[in-house]
Amino acid sequence: MRSEKLYNVLEGFDFELLNDPEFKEDSVREEIVVPIVKALGYSAQQPFQIIRSRNLTHPFVSIGSQQKKINIIPDYLFEVNNTPAWILDAKSPLQSIVKSKHVEQAYSYAIHSEVRVDFFSLCNGKEFALYHIQKVDPIMYFSxxxxxxxxxxxxxxxSPERILNKSNLELAKDLGLHLKRLGFDEFNSLIFPSVPITHIGQLDNNMFTTSSGTEIEGSRYAVSFDFDLTVLKQLIGKIPNEAIEKLLERDPKVRKSIAFADTVFYINIDCRVGEKFEENDKEIFLPLQINRIIS
Incomplete structure (x- = not known):
């Protein structure tokens, strides 16, 4: 069985070594990671190639006028027929590989325009975590x-035969989640010019939402913008007044929705990454919160 073959690869390893303070990242790479990636079918040669510590020509990602520096060069980038497929970064046994800055850093490298892979992973010798760029939590996490x-x-x-198969995990890309994982939730103001508005929905008596699409560094994202009554009133003169009047009507039993038929209205938005994840039957997403509408 394949599981027996892999078990034999690590069978001689003494896991007590993970408690030795001298067993650090380099030991994790050599004693744990290398046997795994070779057993998966990768080597130093093409077509299924292991590339170690590849630098980026432009080590940052940009959102509007803001830039976020990428502070990581993963230990391994794996290519299939010269196409980047996934990355892996080794950490010491003392470092966390879930809900930590290491996950954020690996994600920022994975989505970079010079890499663009769907999967990234971290291993600290004790645990292995595999992530998809469109999921908050690991899709696999085990000892x-x-x-x-x-x-x-x-x-x-x-495996090289499966990694580029898009049917592995086909998910919509959400901009709010993307920005949070890049660390842009640290910014209180993100400017999005000329956002197309085709509809507005009511969440409750004081909150409203609209959604759109945008392209960043060659990738398309869906984005939701949530806003309160103060921001709604700032839309006066930018969308039809009758739409605003209808949304301002108070009826706790009715959640109103306005669609603008064949007309698109463009507005300039100052916003921030929200704090609350939302979920439906298909995805998890993170709305952006509008601070103000820019004239």
Whole structure:
């Protein structure tokens, strides 16, 4: 069985070494990561190539006028027939690989225009976490001691024959989630010019929402903008007055929705990344909160 083959690869490893303060990132790479990636089918040669510590020509991502520097060069970039496929970064056993800055940094590298891979992973010797760029939580997270149990599922995603298969995990791209994972939730003001408005929905008596699409560094994203009554009133003169009047009507039992038929209105938005994740039957998304409408 394949799980037995992988188990034999790590069978001679003494996991007590992970508690040794001298067992650091370089040891994790050599003793844990290298056997895994070779067993997956990658090597130093094409067509399924391991590329170590590739620098970026332009080590930052841009959102409007704001730039975020990428502070990571992952240990491994894997290519299939000269196409970037996924990345892996090794950490020491003392470092967290979930809900930490390391996840944010690996994500920023994975989505960079010079890389653009759907999957990124982190391993600290004790644990392995595999992420998809459109999911908040790991799609796989397990103890290395249980590697043989997860090996079949891991290979279905990361093997050279499967990794570029888009049917692996087809998800909509959400801009709010994208910005949060890049660390742009640290900014109180993000400017989006000429946002197309085709509809407005009511969330409750004091909150409203609209959604749109945008392109950033060659990738398309869906984006939701939430806003309160103060911002709604700032739309006077920018969208039809009858639409605003209808949305201002108070009826706690009715959630109103306005569509502008074949007309598109463009507005300039000053916003920030929201704090509350929303979820429907298909996806998790993070709305942006509008601070103000810019004249």
């Amino acid at each position: 290395i001691k249980e590697l043989s149990v997860y090996w079949g599922d891991l290979k279905k995603v990361l």
